Amino acid sequence: MRGLKLPLNQTQRIRLQRAFEKLQTLSAKANSDASVTVADSIQVNYDDAFLKGHGTTDLNGELVATVCGVVERVNKLVYVRGLRARYKPEVGDIVVGRIVEVAQKRWRLEINFTQDAVLMLSSMNMPDGIQRRRTALDELNMRSIFEENDVVCAEVRNFQHDGSLQLQARSQKYGKLEKGQLLMIDPYLVKKSKQHFHHLEQFGVDLILGRNGFIWVGEHVEVRDSMMIDQANSAEQSAVPEEKSPAYTSLEMRQHICRIANAIRVLSTLGFIMDADLIMQTVELSSSLNINIHDMLGSEFHVLVAEREAERRSLMSKRKR
Amino acid sequence: MPAKTVVFTNVRKFDGDKFRWISSGEYIQMSGRAGRRGIDARGICILMVDERMEPATAKMMLKGNADSLNSAFHLSYNMLLNQLRCEDADPESMLRNSFYQFQADRAIPDLEKQIKALEEERDSMIIEEEDSLKNYYNLIQQYKSLKNDARDIMFSPKYCLPYMKSGRPVCIKCIDDENSPSFTIEDPVTWGVLMDFHRVKSVLEEDANRRPEDGSYTLDILTRCVVSKDGVGKKKIKIVPLKEPGEPIVVSVPLSQVTSLSSARLNIPKDLLPLEARQNALKKLVEFISRYANGMPLEAEEMNIQSKSYKKAVGRLEALENQFEKHEIAKSPLVEQKLKVLNRKEELTAKIKSIKKTMRSSTALAFKDELKARKRVLRRLGYITSDDVVELKGKVACEISSADELTLTELMFSGVLKDVKPEEIVSLLSCFVWQEKIHDAAKPREELELLFTQLQDTAWRIAKVQLECKVQIDVESFVSSFRPDIMEAVYAWAKGSKFYEIMEITQVFEGSLIRAIRRLEEVLQQLISAAKSIGETELESKFEEAVSKIKRDIVFAASLYL
Numbered sequence: 001m002r003g004l005k006l007p008l009n010q011t012q013r014i015r016l017q018r019a020f021e022k023l024q025t026l027s028a029k030a031n032s033d034a035s036v037t038v039a040d041s042i043q044v045n046y047d048d049a050f051l052k053g054h055g056t057t058d059l060n061g062e063l064v065a066t067v068c069g070v071v072e073r074v075n076k077l078v079y080v081r082g083l084r085a086r087y088k089p090e091v092g093d094i095v096v097g098r099i100v101e102v103a104q105k106r107w108r109l110e111i112n113f114t115q116d117a118v119l120m121l122s123s124m125n126m127p128d129g130i131q132r133r134r135t136a137l138d139e140l141n142m143r144s145i146f147e148e149n150d151v152v153c154a155e156v157r158n159f160q161h162d163g164s165l166q167l168q169a170r171s172q173k174y175g176k177l178e179k180g181q182l183l184m185i186d187p188y189l190v191k192k193s194k195q196h197f198h199h200l201e202q203f204g205v206d207l208i209l210g211r212n213g214f215i216w217v218g219e220h221v222e223v224r225d226s227m228m229i230d231q232a233n234s235a236e237q238s239a240v241p242e243e244k245s246p247a248y249t250s251l252e253m254r255q256h257i258c259r260i261a262n263a264i265r266v267l268s269t270l271g272f273i274m275d276a277d278l279i280m281q282t283v284e285l286s287s288s289l290n291i292n293i294h295d296m297l298g299s300e301f302h303v304l305v306a307e308r309e310a311e312r313r314s315l316m317s318k319r320k321r
Numbered sequence: 322m323p324a325k326t327v328v329f330t331n332v333r334k335f336d337g338d339k340f341r342w343i344s345s346g347e348y349i350q351m352s353g354r355a356g357r358r359g360i361d362a363r364g365i366c367i368l369m370v371d372e373r374m375e376p377a378t379a380k381m382m383l384k385g386n387a388d389s390l391n392s393a394f395h396l397s398y399n400m401l402l403n404q405l406r407c408e409d410a411d412p413e414s415m416l417r418n419s420f421y422q423f424q425a426d427r428a429i430p431d432l433e434k435q436i437k438a439l440e441e442e443r444d445s446m447i448i449e450e451e452d453s454l455k456n457y458y459n460l461i462q463q464y465k466s467l468k469n470d471a472r473d474i475m476f477s478p479k480y481c482l483p484y485m486k487s488g489r490p491v492c493i494k495c496i497d498d499e500n501s502p503s504f505t506i507e508d509p510v511t512w513g514v515l516m517d518f519h520r521v522k523s524v525l526e527e528d529a530n531r532r533p534e535d536g537s538y539t540l541d542i543l544t545r546c547v548v549s550k551d552g553v554g555k556k557k558i559k560i561v562p563l564k565e566p567g568e569p570i571v572v573s574v575p576l577s578q579v580t581s582l583s584s585a586r587l588n589i590p591k592d593l594l595p596l597e598a599r600q601n602a603l604k605k606l607v608e609f610i611s612r613y614a615n616g617m618p619l620e621a622e623e624m625n626i627q628s629k630s631y632k633k634a635v636g637r638l639e640a641l642e643n644q645f646e647k648h649e650i651a652k653s654p655l656v657e658q659k660l661k662v663l664n665r666k667e668e669l670t671a672k673i674k675s676i677k678k679t680m681r682s683s684t685a686l687a688f689k690d691e692l693k694a695r696k697r698v699l700r701r702l703g704y705i706t707s708d709d710v711v712e713l714k715g716k717v718a719c720e721i722s723s724a725d726e727l728t729l730t731e732l733m734f735s736g737v738l739k740d741v742k743p744e745e746i747v748s749l750l751s752c753f754v755w756q757e758k759i760h761d762a763a764k765p766r767e768e769l770e771l772l773f774t775q776l777q778d779t780a781w782r783i784a785k786v787q788l789e790c791k792v793q794i795d796v797e798s799f800v801s802s803f804r805p806d807i808m809e810a811v812y813a814w815a816k817g818s819k820f821y822e823i824m825e826i827t828q829v830f831e832g833s834l835i836r837a838i839r840r841l842e843e844v845l846q847q848l849i850s851a852a853k854s855i856g857e858t859e860l861e862s863k864f865e866e867a868v869s870k871i872k873r874d875i876v877f878a879a880s881l882y883l
Binding site for chain 2: 048049050051052053054055056074075076077079090091092094155171173192193194195196197
């Protein structure tokens with residue numbers, strides 16, 4: 001049960017155990033002998049040319065794993081997919097991070113990588129939406145855009161030659177995140193998918209599943225495309241004073257946010273790989289059973305979610321067959 | 322390099338053939354460099370003219386239009402993968418906003434207008450008894466195509482080569498490019514004397530191992546021609562009937578232009594250089610023709626043709642000939658003109674059809690089908706998942722943009738690059754960057770040849786997958802687009818040879834070779850980052866070694882004047 005720290009009574013313990021056993025039997029068929037720990041040798045055909053990827057090394061003519069994980073093979077490439085590691089960025093990933101430093105023309109962000117990521121002033125859209133060179137004045141005003149401890153969403157741009165990571169925020173949907181909760185879970189629990197920005201319309205909530213395991217749940221902000229602003233009459237904009245959104249968030253909204261956040265917390269404690277669908281299903285389960293938000297983190301709901309997930313996966317594997 | 326002033330030292334330039342005036346597009350491009358942005362209010366352009374120049378030429382050059390700008394946009398797998406791995410990038414919206422799509426959309430009203438005009442023209446043509454005329458017209462078309470079929474069988478090299486002897490009179494078609502096709506059953510023909518025949522050397526070198534029957538041939542035929550010179554100084558030779566005035570000349574004629582062979586042979590002197598000899602030869606030919614009006618053609622039986630389809634074609638030809646005689650319209654006057662009008666009408670209909678087709682394809686999103694097919698390929702090869710999420714292989718292919726990304730990625734993942742030396746890697750990669758075709762290039766040595774076959778196998782497999790996924794691709798030409806011609810030279814360069822030494826190995830131009838090696842280095846840099854992304858450090862260092870081996874001396878000098 002992977003060291004779950006939940007106060008369980010006898011029945012709950014048995015139910016949870018059963019659910020996990022079910023999950024295990026379902027996943028066991030995939031590749032059970034592929035998991036390795038550090039210094040385990042990996043079976044390969046040495047006569048044939050093979051490529052050794054991440055997490056492997058050559059030790060006295062034998063291929064051994066350097067991390068705990070699962071051996072993956074793509075054609076002749078052998079690599080080990082590590083478990084529970086820090087986030088390993090890939091170009092194009094969406095990440096959520098927290099500003100730790102405002103430096104020369106750049107911000108440094110904590111994104112659960114081995115080093116801080118860099119967001120250059122030049123690689124983000126200015127708030128006014130105009131494309132121009134960044135002047136010294138812009139540099140002085142950097143704190144008006146992001147301050148320390150702000151939560152920011154951005155995209156991985158590239159790796160520099162020295163291994164440092166550059167981010168970019170070249171669209172209106174990236175940028176500062178406000179009025180919401182930041183959750184930090186293990187990066188491997190976030191499933192890589194086509195979309196990581198989700199607008200949950202029934203709640204009016206934005207859900208951003210950062211690939212680095214930082215998940216943002218917050219009030220929905222209307223994204224305005226910079227192209228649209230260009231087309232719209234600028235005079236019209238200045239004439240109508242911007243409608244100040246209320247400085248507080250309504251109670252209902254806060255409840256929605258908390259419910260979603262707790263659903264994510266539950267899934268994370270149980271170690272289920274999540275995407276927006278699974279999170280929504282968990283949220284619906286909790287509201288359909290009339291479970292209070294603060295009760296969601298109790299043992300009973302954990303057990304329910306685990307049972308539900310085991311059922312779902314067995315259904316899916318049946319459908320595949 | 323910004324410049325205040327541009328000076329033309331000459332108004333003509335050599336285009337590989339002759340010195341011609343600079344075109345207006347070139348003039349605009351070159352003079353457009355004058356004036357530095359933000360510094361000069363205006364740029365100065367000096368044109369040095371040291372010869373007479375007609376005002377019209379000058380006007381065309383200085384006031385002419387710029388070269389038209391047409392989108393040459395095409396999809397590539399690399400572009401697609403890079404789009405897919407970003408969250409908000411959507412290949413379809415990119416295509417929709419492309420300049421290509423813009424141009425296609427803009428052309429639509431023009432096409433519509435064209436269709437309207439053509440349709441009006443077509444409807445204004447009124448022909449009496451159109452139905453029966455059309456019937457007759459179709460009959461003629463059918464007859465012609467059948468006759469062609471029969472001729473093709475008879476004159477397939479397999480049957481007719483044994484009869485290609487010098488001195489044999491041959492009947493050839495007179496082809497006029499200016500006139501519209503004739504509508505009689507008989508084509509205008511003339512006679513000539515066969516002198517020699519050659520095989521056409523085709524572009525592909527594999528033809529060398531084909532059997533002699535399969536190649537195409539040209540014949541050298543002595544006949545009467547009219548030679549006219551046009552303004553450019555190029556000679557234009559037109560074959561005319563024997564009775565018309567003209568010079569006797571030996572011309573080369575494709576085998577397809579021959580309609581029949583004579584069974585007789587004339588005695589023609591070998592040396593045809595003097596004009597007299599040629600005139601005499603033609604005289605003999607005229608005499609022969611006047612004696613035997615049909616020139617004693619070789620019959621199919623004589624040529625020993627036993628093809629079933631030939632007999633069938635001949636049988637149908639006879640049947641058709643009967644129909645012609647029965648057809649009432651054939652006897653009506655002015656049938657020739659009427660047929661011409663009808664032909665024009667048919668042409669217009671075909672044209673309208675083709676324009677409508679292009680219109681239909683441009684109203685739909687450009688490349689939509691291709692995009693789908695290409696995504697299918699990527700899924701099939703495991704570059705992206707079914708939810709369009711880029712996988713490891715896709716990540717590698719993302720890095721490679723200067724060479725064929727799929728083939729190179731597959732090659733890398735199949736471990737081919739793993740156990741070969743850096744020089745051999747460089748040599749193998751040269752196939753990716755070299756596009757020119759060299760005839761009779763020396764074959765690379767054995768170990769390089771082996772690598773090249775591996776490359777070809779991979780390319781073959783990828784091309785097959787693409788074809789299965791309905792990407793428009795020619796497997797043969799895709800595989801043969803990887804040229805082994807400079808493998809040996811690049812291998813020697815990586816081994817440390819001097820540049821003049823490798824120039825002796827191949828007959829390619831210095832500039833092309835330098836360009837190829839520079840591109841090779843670019844590909845290697847991309848491969849380094851690709852190897853980095855999969856964490857294969859050994860391969861990475863091997864590529865780095867390869868880069869250091871080729872990046873030296875004159876090939877990578879920034880300028881020849883330094």
